[in-house]
Amino acid sequence: MGCDGNNQLFPLAFALTDGENVDSWGWFLACIRNRVTQRRGLCVISDHHPGIMTAFADVYLGWSEPNAYHRICMRHLASNFMTHFKDKCLKQLLCKAALETKVEKFNMHMETIERINQDALSWLEAIPFEKWALSHDGGRRYGIMTTNMSEVFNSVLKGARSFPITAFVQLTFYRVNSYFAVRREHGASRLASGEQDTPYVDAKINANVVKTSSHEVVLYDHFQGLFHVKASRGSKKTSFGGRTYCVNLREYGCTCGKTRIYGFPCSHILAACHFRSIDFRSFVQHYYTIQSYFSTWAPLFNPIHNEYEWPPYVGPVIVPTDSMKRVSGG
Known part of the structure; x- marks a missing residue:
């Protein structure tokens, strides 16, 4: 997977x-x-x-x-x-x-x-x-x-393990095709609507944008894009807020480490970008774009020819007695 x-x-x-x-x-x-x-x-x-x-x-x-x-x-x-x-x-x-x-x-x-x-x-x-x-x-x-x-993903194939091998393969094929078809359609509609990033990363970035309102930004070097960003202390007793982080926009880095780990900007980088009116999109990895999302699900499955019945009949399977050990052992 x-x-x-x-x-x-x-x-x-x-x-x-x-x-x-x-x-x-x-x-x-x-x-x-x-x-x-x-x-x-x-x-x-x-x-x-x-x-x-x-x-x-x-x-x-x-x-x-x-x-x-x-x-x-x-x-x-x-x-x-x-x-x-x-x-x-x-x-x-x-x-x-x-x-x-x-x-x-x-x-x-x-x-x-x-x-x-x-x-x-x-x-x-x-x-x-x-x-x-x-x-x-x-x-x-x-x-x-x-x-x-x-x-x-086993839930997508729930019950298939009890099928004969041919039916098992067919069920996998058709359910995966359905999985692709739905997501391909989602990707196409999002492209048509002009969305830039996937809903997942949009939600993450929006949550980080909310945090930036409580950040203090100090510019150290405009040409290197070097900042100190101080985050206010959180509401939880266990919060590590109130710390200062070093942001280097030229190196796409922040000492919190989250931008490198997750592939989209942390709240500290967003605060620095807002401070200098810089577009933060360059800090979002291309995997999170709608174009990449659509390309991921773009491949098509070709229909299987000469199929006379689907779903296949899955009834009792009679196995000769002399073959039973081989079947159960395999």
């Missing part, structure tokens, strides 16, 4: 295999590189399954850096962590550290883990921080921390 510029699920590839193992994962990932995309710099989020890890370590499959960047699902990481340490407090600290966008806050949570359990810290430090911590990610995963999107 992938994710489009409107934060919607994008079905990328399906496969039927005899099981989830090293061979099947290696074959599947090789097929994606050969048949689906040769694009460099892809970010793949997964659990720690040995088959996936082996495939990413194989330089001949095309998934090693810089061809691709592997990231670990936070939910699976926390589950593995609990298997070793069985401490809910430590698990919560792990999740907080993983979700932090600022390195200093990440370090704060890691220090707390160290004070509670040195072995827990050592276990986490054995895994490269960029694999699981948002603050060290480098903007590869766009803030997506889990593999939930691939599991959520």
